[in-house]
């Protein structure tokens with residue numbers, strides 16, 4: 001048996017402190033955005049995206065749309081540190097896409113909230 005040093009594993013509770021609020025104002029490297037945009041373009045040509053779009057429905061307003069008219073949208077915009085990963089990309093109608101562009105993040109949240117009722 002190995003001798004026990006007697007130190008308590010108190011660092012367990014210490015690791016629970018990573019509960020920081022998200023910071024939306026982290027400046028994002030422009031090159032990083034270009035790189036992520038390129039990744040999005042590749043994904044747009046993929047079978048994954050064709051399947052995703054084939055649901056014929058906007059992710060946000062849930063209205064039916066022909067797959068052709070659905071655009072690719074980043075749940076977390078690239079400008080706010082979002083990535084071109086499959087989990088961050090959703091099919092979105094033009095109306096929602098435009099709204100997301102011109103609304104403030106808070107107004108967009110309100111819009112999403114209004115769609116749920």
Ligand SMILES: [Zn+2]
Pocket residue numbers: 058059060061062063092093094095096097
């Ligand atoms: Zn929509």
